[in-house]
Amino acid sequence: MSDSPVLMPLPLAGEPASERSDAVRNRAALLCAAQQLVAENGVDAVTMDDVAARAGVGKGTVFRRFGSRAGLMVAVLDQSEAHWQAQVISGPPPLGPGAPPWERLEAFGRSRLETTITHGDLLRAAGAAGSRSSPATSFVVQHVHHLLLELGVTGDVRLLATALMAPLEIELLDALRTKGIDVERILHGWLDLARRIVSGC
Amino acid sequence: MSDSPVLMPLPLAGEPASERSDAVRNRAALLCAAQQLVAENGVDAVTMDDVAARAGVGKGTVFRRFGSRAGLMVAVLDQSEAHWQAQVISGPPPLGPGAPPWERLEAFGRSRLETTITHGDLLRAAGAAGSRSSPATSFVVQHVHHLLLELGVTGDVRLLATALMAPLEIELLDALRTKGIDVERILHGWLDLARRIVSGC
DNA sequence: GTATCAACCGGACTTCAGTCCGTTTCACTC
DNA sequence: GAGTGAAACGGACTGAAGTCCGGTTGATAC
Numbered sequence: 001m002s003d004s005p006v007l008m009p010l011p012l013a014g015e016p017a018s019e020r021s022d023a024v025r026n027r028a029a030l031l032c033a034a035q036q037l038v039a040e041n042g043v044d045a046v047t048m049d050d051v052a053a054r055a056g057v058g059k060g061t062v063f064r065r066f067g068s069r070a071g072l073m074v075a076v077l078d079q080s081e082a083h084w085q086a087q088v089i090s091g092p093p094p095l096g097p098g099a100p101p102w103e104r105l106e107a108f109g110r111s112r113l114e115t116t117i118t119h120g121d122l123l124r125a126a127g128a129a130g131s132r133s134s135p136a137t138s139f140v141v142q143h144v145h146h147l148l149l150e151l152g153v154t155g156d157v158r159l160l161a162t163a164l165m166a167p168l169e170i171e172l173l174d175a176l177r178t179k180g181i182d183v184e185r186i187l188h189g190w191l192d193l194a195r196r197i198v199s200g201c
Numbered sequence: 202m203s204d205s206p207v208l209m210p211l212p213l214a215g216e217p218a219s220e221r222s223d224a225v226r227n228r229a230a231l232l233c234a235a236q237q238l239v240a241e242n243g244v245d246a247v248t249m250d251d252v253a254a255r256a257g258v259g260k261g262t263v264f265r266r267f268g269s270r271a272g273l274m275v276a277v278l279d280q281s282e283a284h285w286q287a288q289v290i291s292g293p294p295p296l297g298p299g300a301p302p303w304e305r306l307e308a309f310g311r312s313r314l315e316t317t318i319t320h321g322d323l324l325r326a327a328g329a330a331g332s333r334s335s336p337a338t339s340f341v342v343q344h345v346h347h348l349l350l351e352l353g354v355t356g357d358v359r360l361l362a363t364a365l366m367a368p369l370e371i372e373l374l375d376a377l378r379t380k381g382i383d384v385e386r387i388l389h390g391w392l393d394l395a396r397r398i399v400s401g402c
Numbered sequence: 403g404t405a406t407c408a409a410c411c412g413g414a415c416t417t418c419a420g421t422c423c424g425t426t427t428c429a430c431t432c
Numbered sequence: 433g434a435g436t437g438a439a440a441c442g443g444a445c446t447g448a449a450g451t452c453c454g455g456t457t458g459a460t461a462c
Contacts, residue, residue, distance in 0.1 A: 020409060020458060047448060058412030063450065128325070131372050159390030162377065166367035171332050176363065189360030196397045221428055221439060248418060259442030264420060
């Protein structure tokens, strides 16, 4: 059983804890149940009723907490990616800090590509919610934005960062791999794209 | 009522017409019904039962022909985009042939962006099937690939073409616009990206 | 301790996408 | 123009997402 601490949505010291204690308990139980069921049976086999039953709560509660199946999957995903994000923020170089920015960018692209493929099922189940409002995506764009600035890229750098990460979205990777293009080639293509963005002109 | 001719899947002269006549009739009727219902009530309000009823066929038939709701939406979309594709292939420059390749690429990006936003609901309903196996996407990548070659881009040009179009997918546009980034800025960002790819270095 | 009420809970209910299989129709042959 | 079989048809059925609302509980005030 996964007993890793559930990521709290920043209970800032003085604030009037926006969630009631039973709600917090249920959120954690649901997330844990969902993680287990995904691990046991695969994403596609997990139903909302299953999750509710395993967590010992009613189905309505699942939807109040996570809004939809996609929303629940986003939450599960965010937990799964916490470790990866930690590696980027404070792990060893070249993925973590310490290496020159270009090397970090290379490592980041490679690592992101692998992570995306690993979590493919979860990302597909998260759907638009996954690429849209997930903290995970904000983090990715934020980090690339930062590296591009360090590399001296000028212009609308935030948009360039977004555009650079777009080809690594799961839908596109699925499409390319279905056409027989392997991961190595995709990575080379991405590095080429990154080089062209950084070179500027 | 839309009475534009349904796009036939190439009934090549000598081949043993792979679809029975009733199947062909029903495909056309279903596509027409779907188009009407989408126009009348919006994509989200259209159910498969509605479409079947309007076309005067059973529900099973809808699924045999189009596989899923997403598949049906892809088919509707392909018809809606036929006119646009014709403009690109044989319309007036700079979108159509005749203008220098860079100008064509600029016009293509602008036009694609507008088309994607216009067909947003349909594209979202088409989901992964929309970005993956749709003839529409093949066409887009194919065309950009061609223009990049004319512009002297070297390397894995097909992958670069795919990467260049990735930031114009509806999910990403939705995310950016939700954050308050307007279409004009997105277009500028895209043009900058295109310039960097073409400049090479 | 008790009153109050907003937030939360549960699980029956509704709505649809997608499946299944007995029946019908088309196309082709003799 | 009757026979034949593969393909297509239809609509009842299934399973899961998402909604609703009467009942419950936790936090706060006094």
